[in-house]
Every structure is written in structure tokens, then in C-alpha cells.
Amino acid sequence: MNPADQKHERLVRHVDGRLSEAEADQVAASLRYDAEARRFLREMAEQAVMIADLERETQGRRAVMQEHGTLAPARGHLARFPTASRPFATVLAAAASIAILLSVGLLFRKFHHRGEIATITALDGAIQWTGDGGRVVRDLTVGTKLQGGIIEGIEPLSWFELQFADGTTVAITGNSTLTFSDLGQKRLQLKSGTASANVRPQPSGRPMVIQTTSAVLEVIGTQFAIETDTSATRLDVSQGKVRVKRLSDGADLEVPARHRVLAAADHDFSVVPFLASVDTWTSRLPLGPERTLGRWLPPDAGRDAALLAVPFTTRLGWTIFATATGVSAWDDPPVKLGRGTSLRFRGRLAVSSPVYFGVTVRDANGAFAGRFQTIRSAAEFAAGKNFDVTLPLSEFGLDPSLNSMANKLPARPFELNVESVWCHTLTRPGGLELFQTEVIAPVVTSP
């Protein structure tokens, strides 16, 4: 081994904390007088940081993909974002996280000792609020008044709505993180996730400002929905106008009612009208696991591509084994449910078990409008056999876990847009695999 190799290896062992005292002294002496040894150590440190950055970026992308499909039974914001260009991705993500961090710090300073500015008006699943110098509060209920701070949905089923003093409401679903303040001007930061808002007219010169990692929105008074991750923000404006600035280049534009825009460094930044809704849809599992929940099994000889149910535990302590497929996406038209719509599920159960079939929906403004489900008994599913069930939407009722919010949600999912379709077994794994899901249009009978 040449002397340089020996020296480098000793430095690796030093960083690993595996040198004897005498060896450590030798390393210290070498680092004092040998610029090459210091160069190697600096190089090792920088590479360690960059390797972790790259892995974090890879896992972050994977998490975004999974989030956008994974926790679909509850979250449902499954739009497919284009990927940021490579040089941008790391820098933007880091810059954005710091910008958010800094703003959060500034917000904390600003709202110290200030009064409550918002009230929780709807809540499902676990959420937590952090404010007042870093105090964390988890036992939040409808009616809780909050100072500015950070509010987070901390499980896939989380959904909550905040109402400001002027009646403006902001609703968040799934694992989202929202920082909010109102010191004469509402300022929100959506770090990730999905939000919809109904904004009352704001004071002249003080529009509500929403910042994400890729865009800044200025809102005078309107209804809209946004969805963001580290590299892109999707905005759908249903009423009024929203001004959007893309942070990557400072370009800005105004998005009128019934139009939308995607703000991302590597995507065309232009306003496009809402796509007309359709009434049919078929999952495309053979193409891959994008925007799905579950373990994707590729097609194999004699077997279709499948999604294998994966477990997650709800706030009430129940473990469900679920698969889901996101339906709503940037490139695809919304899928609207009619009174005569049916949902078809093709799959397989390893163990005979009751199966919960459901759909998560949003209203025309993009606001969360509930989860609706129907349950089929174990008798309908033989162990180890394929199943193929077609379920009329008229059989679907509001998920009982949302009963406390029933007065704010529609009783039936008709005329609403599909966010995701899902099915699960409860409490114990049934080896549920899903091959295909369809939304089947109402049958039109000629007079």
C-alpha cells in the first residue's frame, strides 16, 4: 500500500472513531503539517454531505411520489408533478427550505404574545399546532382558537379547516404543513401538501399571500385549490383571480376563474382553462405504481400487474390494509361522479375477509368533500380466488370516521370529482391485491 493510501485510510478510521490514542496523535500531527491530509479530510466531509444530499433528494422524490399516491384514501392530492431540472432541484430545495425556515422564525418572533387569529372549524385525523415560542399542542378540537404558527396534518387521514376572523377559510388534507399569520395581512406558507381556500375580500393593498417552495400567490378574494411539493405548485382557481409569481425566474401572471397553472422551473408557465370533466376512468396499473398506494407488483407470466395492500394505523388505533389509486392529475381531465355511476374493482384476496371499497372526492372548487364507502362481506370473497365486483355509487355512504363533520360534507358523492379510489381490509391483512379499478359512466337509456 502506498503512503498516501495509508494516510487516507487512517483518516477514515479517525473519522470513524477507531484510532488508539497514539494513532490519533499521529493523525493530529499529520493534519497540522500536511496540507494533502487536510485536503483529503475536507474532500471526505464535502462528499459525505453531498452524498447525503443526493440520497435525501432521491428519497424526497420517492416520498413525494408515494405521498401523491400513497395515502390516497385520505389525502388524495395526486397530481403528477414534473421533475425539477437537476441543477435546480438541490439548490432550490435547500434555498426553499431555508426561506421557509427563516420565515417561520420571523413569524414566531412576530406573533409572540399576539392573540388568536384563527379557529379550527373542521377536523378529522391527527393534527398538531406549533406556536407561541415553540409550544406543541396536539389535543386540538373543533372550536380551538389558535395564534399564528405551524399547523400540520400528521397522518394520511388528517383533514382540517381553519377560519380567520374575517370568515376566510383554509382547508388542508393529508400530511400537509401550513404556517400562518395575520398581522393585518394574512401570510401563509404551504411547505407541502394540498390546501383549498375560500378567501373573503382582503383589505386594499394587503392581499393574502401564500408562499410555497416554488411560487408566491397573492389573493384578493377568491376560491382556489393549491397543491405543492418541493419543486412545483399547482393552482386551480375556481372563482376570482389569483396572481402567481414563479420563484425560479420571477415570472408572474394572473390566473382568472376556472383556470389553472403549474409553477415549476422546468414546466411551461402559462394559464390554461380547466379541463372539461369526464365520467369514465380506468386505472393503468401495468404502466407502473405512479400515484398509487400499495406495493406495486409488475405483470408477470399469467398474472396482471397488481397493487398489494399495505398497512397504516389510524388515529383511533385501527390498522387498515389499503390500496388506492389517484385519479386527479394535472394532465388528465377531472372525473365526475353521477347518480348512476358504478365503481368496478378487480382483485384477489388471500384470506376471505370483508372488504371496504371507497372513493375520496373534492368539490368543483377543489375542496375536500369527503370519503364515501361501501362494505362487502367476507362471503363474497373466496380465499385465493380472484374477485370482480361492480358497485353502484348509490350504495356508498359517508365514511363513519367523518360523521362529526357530516353537516359540512355532502351526504352522497354525486356530482363531485374523484380524487382517488381505494379499498382495504380492516385489522388484519387479507392479502388484498388489486388488479384494476374503473369508474363506469351512468347508463343512458334511450327514451
Place this chain on the structure above:
Amino acid sequence: MILSEQEVLQALMRARVRVSGAAWLIVRDTHAAEDIFQNVAVKALTRELSFERESALLSWAFITARREGIDWLRRHRRETSCLDSEIMELLEHEWQSESVHPEGVRVDALRDCLESMPEESRRLLRLRYFDGQNCEDVARTMGIGLNAIYKRVSRLHESLRLCIEGKLGDAGPDLEIEAP
């Protein structure tokens, strides 16, 4: 003239890998090093500090990162074979004197270099620097002897350096000023 907030943030972002690297040499944990860098950035912009020159900012950032690192070790009751402050100052001085390629370009070069490596090498680096395993755990996980891991890690760093420099067109170490 005092650096604006924007200039402070830009300068810190340019030095992010170096400052985080310095923090890593203290804490030996890449995630903690990232947190420390963010704390440094927050302090730079929220503590009513002002810097007349980028060099003053970077000097402050390295010292602050070092202190944050030592605090982190105390809070987490970690014992590491810390480098003494004289050596850390030498390293920090060299880091401040470096003329570096933009971070995105270096990260891209590293990504390309990693992609050209065998999966086993990438796994080793991932276990060591992202999962935070010590070399003994890495050796156990990979079913390789500890001494072989040390050899591989040191060779991987050196070959990555050569690969990155090759991709960036560097002739050699990029120090502008002689090391003290």
C-alpha cells in the same frame, strides 16, 4: 457596504457544502450537519447581524457551525474523536480560501460519478453517510471485514475526487491561497 439579506443568503448557499462539511467533521452525522447549517443561516438573517464582506460572513459561519456542532454533541451526549480547534481553524481557513464550482454543478458531477460506480460501492457510501452507520456496522451489513471497509471508503473518496475534478475540468486542488 453591508451585505443585504439576499447577498447573505446567496453567499451562505454557495458555501453550504463547505460549512456543512465542517459541521460534519464535528458531529459525524450528515443530517445533523444539515440542521446545523440551517441554524447558521437562520442566525445570520435573524439576529440583526451585519457583515461587510463575504469573507467576514464565512468566517462567522464556520465558527458558528463549529460551536453549534459542539453543542449538538453535548445535547446528544455523543463522544467523537474531535479534532482540536487549531486543526479545525486550519481546515476552515482552507475552506474559506477555496474557489469552488457552483454547488449544483459539483453535486451533478458527483451524481454522475456515483452512477458510474458499482452498486455495492454506492450502497457502502449510502450506509455510511446517509444511514449514519459506523464502519463496523457497515462491515456487518455488507458482510465484509472492517479493514476492507476502511480501504474501500478511502479509495472511494479519492476516486470520487478524481472523477469530479475530471468532470469539472480541474487540473488539481483548487486552492487560491497557500495553506497557512
